[in-house]
Ligand code: FAD
């Protein structure tokens with residue numbers, strides 16, 4: 001098999017890249033480890049930045065998003081039992097964010113790609129990257145749903161490593177090339193989906209003595225809730241009653257606001273880390289999305305950052321194929337990393353502002369409250385939060 005761009009991974013990065021390339025007349029083949037059903041059902045992110053929403057409309061995949069997405073013009077920060085609204089439309093030039101589940105985005109992108117007769121090879125295993133520092137790289141793999149898993153080879157001009165944090169692309173880069181920057185957090189999030197109408201129209205981020213909590217949603221009938229927990233928290237110790245009791249404590253306000261309860265349909269613990277590799281390129285391999293960087297979910301940035309990376313990559317590949325210029329490809333990593341680091345800073349800032357750290361002392365607690373007081377009373381500070389939250393300009 002031969003194509004122009006081999007894309008490893010059908011997550012947001014790989015799928016958006018394939019549609020951006022298609023628009024430029026560039027061919028690609030996507031190799032995905034899991035089944036279509038698995039990637040279309042995996043519960044992950046929920047919040048799309050303004051630019052991500054615009055891109056879905058531009059690519060012609062925004063029809064369900066237009067009908068089912070929930071536009072949010074602000075968020076609430078809740079601390080000391082009181083809520084304070086950050087008004088994005090006022091503070092961020094009329095922009096808003098949209099709640100629309102990541103697996104719904106995946107469904108829309110997969111459907112568009114398959115409708116255009118562009119291949120996604122699901123259930124490919126043993127993907128191995130070769131000749132990355134030549135002009136003829138290739139990928140070998142096994143395609144388990146066909147030919148009894150015989151070994152196959154995909155020749156290409158470029159490889160896009162869009163296979164997430166645990167993928168094979170980053171690991172294919174020779175030792176000594178990449179520098180890793182990282183920070184682990186001494187906590188995780190216990191996330192649930194509940195069949196209950198959200199108790200608030202907008203997201204609520206809670207700072208509480210007992211730890212962080214977040215109210216989000218998936219639809220007018222489904223609430224998504226998160227609780228700060230230990231990074232290796234045992235879900236077996238969290239029967240539904242205990243989860244609701246803890247959530248009620250953290251969301252409590254002085255004026256008796258109540259969380260709505262309903263049957264819990266999904267429960268999971270997610271670890272938190274900040275992680276960046278530099279550069280995001282080696283030879284003809286370009287890393288994008290979680291393969292190159294991870295942010296803690298507090299700023300809701302992971303999916304959105306993956307989308308901005310592949311926007312840069314598609315433009316650079318477009319310039320290569322249309323004008324024969326490698327300049328933008330050579331700048332890919334530096335261009336992405338400027339935005340990546342600003343988004344890392346914001347995600348870290350939101351995380352340290354709202355969570356309890358095990359070694360916090362009363363000084364740290366007072367400092368967090370002062371920061372929250374400042375952010376909710378100074379127009380300059382709330383504007384800074386708002387412009388980062390709705391999404392910084394694309395590179
Ligand atoms: P992935 O989504 O990880 O996709 C990688 C794909 O590659 C997968 O389909 C995988 O199966 C495939 N793959 C892996 N290895 C191989 C291989 N060897 N061969 C072939 N294929 C392979 N982000 C936001 O922007 N907003 C949010 O609100 C938000 N909330 C989150 C909440 C939670 C609980 C979690 C866990 C994450 C959240 N994120 C959020 C982060 C977001 O989900 C990720 O940043 C995003 O999925 C990254 O996209 P990606 O395409 O880079 O990687």
Ligand code: PHB
Nearest residue numbers: 045046216297298299300
């Ligand atoms: C979500 O809806 O899953 C979500 C929203 C905001 C975040 C993180 C996750 O900061």
